[in-house]
Amino acid sequence: MNNTLVILLGPTGTGKTDLSIDVALHLKTEIISCDSRQFYREMSIGTAVPTEEQLVKVKHHFIKNISITDYYSASRFEKEFISLSSKLFAHYNILLMVGGSGLYIDAACGKMDHIPDVDPSVREKYLNKFLTEGLESIRADLRLIDPDYYSIVDLKNHKRIIRALEISETTGKPYSGFLQKRGTPRDFNILKIGLNMDRYELYRRIDKRVDRMIDEGLEKEAADLLKYRSYNALNTVGYQELFRYFDGEISREKAVDLIKRNSRRYAKRQITWWARDEEIKWFHPEEKKEITRYIDEALAKG
Numbered sequence: 001m002n003n004t005l006v007i008l009l010g011p012t013g014t015g016k017t018d019l020s021i022d023v024a025l026h027l028k029t030e031i032i033s034c035d036s037r038q039f040y041r042e043m044s045i046g047t048a049v050p051t052e053e054q055l056v057k058v059k060h061h062f063i064k065n066i067s068i069t070d071y072y073s074a075s076r077f078e079k080e081f082i083s084l085s086s087k088l089f090a091h092y093n094i095l096l097m098v099g100g101s102g103l104y105i106d107a108a109c110g111k112m113d114h115i116p117d118v119d120p121s122v123r124e125k126y127l128n129k130f131l132t133e134g135l136e137s138i139r140a141d142l143r144l145i146d147p148d149y150y151s152i153v154d155l156k157n158h159k160r161i162i163r164a165l166e167i168s169e170t171t172g173k174p175y176s177g178f179l180q181k182r183g184t185p186r187d188f189n190i191l192k193i194g195l196n197m198d199r200y201e202l203y204r205r206i207d208k209r210v211d212r213m214i215d216e217g218l219e220k221e222a223a224d225l226l227k228y229r230s231y232n233a234l235n236t237v238g239y240q241e242l243f244r245y246f247d248g249e250i251s252r253e254k255a256v257d258l259i260k261r262n263s264r265r266y267a268k269r270q271i272t273w274w275a276r277d278e279e280i281k282w283f284h285p286e287e288k289k290e291i292t293r294y295i296d297e298a299l300a301k302g
Contacts, residue, residue, distance in 0.1 A: 002302055003089045003188040006295060007034075007097045009105060009274065010195030011267035013206040015285040017050050019195070020098040024058040026292050029092045032084065033062040034099030034108060036077075037236060040068045042225060045218045046238035048209070068225070068233035071123075075115045078107040089188065094299065102273035110184040118170040126162045141165055146174040159232070191298050193291060194280040196271065203264050210260045213238065222246075237262045 006027065008020050024031050033039075037047040041064035049063060061084055066072055085108075088095055097108060106112050130138050138161050143150045145168045153160050164175035196202070222242035228234055229243050238259050245255035274280055283291050 002093070004094050004299060005085065005097055005108070005186075005188055005190050006094060007105060007108075007190065007192045008195070009034075009098075009102075009192065009280070010100060010285075011202065011270040012048075012100055012263060013202055013209050013267060014195040014197065015205075016098050016100065016195055017048065017054065019285055019288060019291070020096060021050075021054050021057055022288060023292065023295070024096045027094050027096060027295070029094050029096050030059040030061065030088060032081065032088075032095060032097045032108075033060055034097050034101055034104045036072075036099075036101040036104055037233075038063055038099075039066050039072060040064065040233050041066065042068050042228070043221070043233070043239075045213050045216050045221045046236075048213070068228050068231050071117075071120060072233075073115070073117065074103045074107040074112065076117060077104050078110075078112075078114075081108045085188070100270050102270060109190055110186045112183060114184070115167060115178045116171060118166045122169050123162065123166045126165045130158050130162060135161075138162060138165060145169070146176050148174065148176040149179075159235070189302075190279070191295065192277070192280040193295065194274060194282040195285045196282055197284050202267060206263045206267060207260045210238075210256065210263060214256060218242070219252075237266055 006023070008016055008023060010016055020031055035047070037043065038049045039062055040047070043049075044064075050060060054060075055063070062077075062080075085095060097105070099105065103112070126138060126141075129141075135156070135158055138158065139150075139155055142153070142161050142164055146164055149164050153164065155161070167175045167178065197205075218238060219242060222239050223246065225234060225239065226243060226246060229239075234240070234243075241250075241255045241258040241262065244250050244258075245252050250258070281294060283294075
């Protein structure tokens, strides 16, 4: 049998984690997480990491493996994934990847050009410039250094602008030159399974999931991480809203409502990311038998 990476993907709230345990046990393999928020060891409730019971049932990789103070990128993930998968394929013909981070899944599949790591001091320079001189200052830098990317980037998103600037300065090559998506062929087969459902049902599940996180102690988790709020890992749904509550900007009730709203918006962006990927076979999360049958038949064909 040819080596195959089975990818179970889908927007937040679709039950990927629960289903992945059953699928991994069926395939007799291990799970490679591709949820970039679950990489950080200091975050648990707000990132919905697998439970201890689930981690015991199936061995997981890339769960709580770095600190929120560490710099991490899709290019670094790609390198680490290739190293890990080559070792695991020596023991398994099939590996299961699970997650909702589209960029990182693309990296694993070899669908993005190699973007080198950058000098942290360069990133710090542009971040400080943004904080002291404002958005227009770094916009002007980008317009001068990389006019092609300037013409397509969201000019309100300072993180993307800084990312382009730091890569351009570190490499001496415009960031737009790395976005050709030529990719790198993989020496294993890739099978993509997508989970989705009716939008109303998905949003209802997301709202209930947020309520459950609050009951489990998300507010305390966020309070414990407040001193690290400047790190990019915490610039994410579930923490930023509670930080605003701690600052007295909004009420606790408003913070919870915003977490729900922003989680729904995040799910919508995830769905949009995969909308044009014709390699994905979509299922409702409750179609477990149909999913395992589809995987078995696809693997049998080689």
